[in-house]
Amino acid sequence: MENFPVTISVNKSVQHFEVGEYLHHNGETCKFKVFKNGVWVASFEPDPHEYLRVCNNPGKLEEQVLHLLADQIETHHPIQMNENIINVKP
Template sequence: MHPIKVVLDKKVYEFQVGEYPHHDEQNCKLNVFKDGKLVANFTPDRHHILHLCKNHGKLKEPLIHAIADSIEQIFPHGFLKLNKI
């Protein structure tokens, strides 16, 4: 798991990001957790841009985009095994 912080409208949100170990084209690659609960899944396209798979936590769209942007900034050259970082 890799912790990330997202600031949106002067509020700080803390999440943990984990990589799905058996990713294929049919499954989401990244899981985002808040307080131990799965809140969203993302998958990168071939250009390493994240796309939302499922919004389990019913997060608002601006927060979803901020989470994706934060993860993309950490890994600008593609996604590594997050649990090894």
């Protein structure tokens, strides 16, 4: 999958990032890697409820920036409803 751009605004400062989605493999759980100016700055993984949590923060991004990035990634990749739900008739 191709990387996609994410732009966030914090305290009137606009920041641009690029996000890549990676398959879980070799025991790694970080699914999304975030880059700024080509440098890896953060990674996210879905929790059991499919919300993103920080996996790595090598760029030492502020917590507010991390939350905004997670929100943007979740918006770009909405969670699919479970299609295997059993319909029960009353």
